[in-house]
C-alpha cells in the first residue's frame with residue numbers, strides 16, 4: 001500500500017515538474033481569438049508570416065536599401081539606427097522586420113542561423129529590393145548578419161555588425177580566451193547561458209522561475225557601462241520632454257525599444273521570442289563565424305564591425321580575436337564605448353556613412 005502511495009506521489013511530482021518546465025503555447029497573431037494584426041506581413045516559404053515596417057525615403061527614390069535586424073527583446077519598430085536626418089540626407093530606405101516569434105511575426109520553432117538568413121532573402125525579394133542590399137544588425141541582431149554573410153553573401157552590397165553578440169562556444173576561440181570572458185559575466189548570466197546551451201528545453205523554466213536570478217538581460221539589468229548609463233539618462237530626458245515624437249525609440253534598460261503605443265515585442269509569449277533567441281544564439285551553431293569567407297573578395301562591398309571597448313555584455317577581447325581571424329573586416333573600436341555606444345553623439349551617422357560609402361576607417365572616438 002505504502003509503495004503504491006509513494007509511486008503515485010512520485011509520478012504526480014514528475015508530471016508537475018514536467019508541466020512547470022513547459023512553456024505555454026504562443027499566442028499567434030491573427031489566430032481565432034488571438035492577437036490582432038496591425039502590420040504589413042509577407043508569407044514565407046514554409047507558410048510563416050513575417051511582419052515588417054518601412055522607414056526613411058520611399059523605396060523607389062532611395063539610393064540605398066538596408067535591412068536591419070533588431071536586438072534582443074526589440075522589434076520592427078526599432079529603426080533608430082538611422083535618424084530621419086540621415087535617411088533624408090543620404091537617401092536611405094530602411095526595412096525592419098520582427099524577427100521570428102517577436103512582435104507580429106509567426107514563431108519559428110525550427111529557427112536556425114540559416115533559416116533567418118533565408119527569411120531576409122525572401123523578405124528582400126518579396127519587397128522588390130533588387131539583387132543586392134545592405135544588412136545591419138545590432139547586438140543579438142548582429143548574429144543575424146553573421147548568418148547573412150555565411151548563407152546569402154551573394155545578395156549583399158555591404159554589412160555592418162554593431163556590438164554583435166558572441167557565442168562563447170564558437171570553436172574558433174582559444175578555450176582560455178573564451179573562458180576568461182565568460183567568467184567575467186555575472187554569475188546569473190553564466191547560468192542562463194549554460195542552460196540555453198546545454199539544456200535548452202529548460203530555458204523557459206529557468207528564466208521564469210523565482211528561485212534563482214535569471215538572465216540579467218531578461219531582468220533588464222545587464223552590465224551597463226558608464227557611457228551606457230549616460231546615454232540612457234540623455235534619452236530619458238528627451239522622452240519626458242513634450243516634443244518627443246510618438247514613434248521615437250527609447251534607449252533604456254530594455255536596450256532599444258520603441259514608443260509607448262506600440263505592441264510589446266514579446267506579446268506572443270517570451271518563449272518563442274526572447275527564450276528562442278537565447279537558445280539559438282548561444283546554442284550549437286552550424287558554422288563558425290571565424291571561418292566565413294570574405295563575401296567581397298571579388299566584388300565591391302565592405303563588412304564593418306563596431307564594438308565599444310567597455311561593453312559589459314559583449315566582451316571586446318573576443319571581438320578582437322574574431323576580427324584578427326577575419327582581416328577583411330573593417331573593425332572600429334570605440335574607446336570608452338559601452339553596449340549602447342551607437343547612441344553616443346555622431347556614431348550612428350558615422351556607421352551609416354562608412355557603410356554606404358565603403359570607407360576604410362581607422363578608430364573613431366566617441
Ligand SMILES: *[C@@H]1O[C@H](CO)[C@@H](O)[C@H](O)[C@H]1NC(C)=O
Nearest residue numbers: 174175176177178180181317
Ligand atoms: C591563452 O593561451 C595562449 C597559449 O597558451 C596564451 O598565449 C594566451 O596568452 C592565453 N590567453 C589568455 C587570455 O589567458
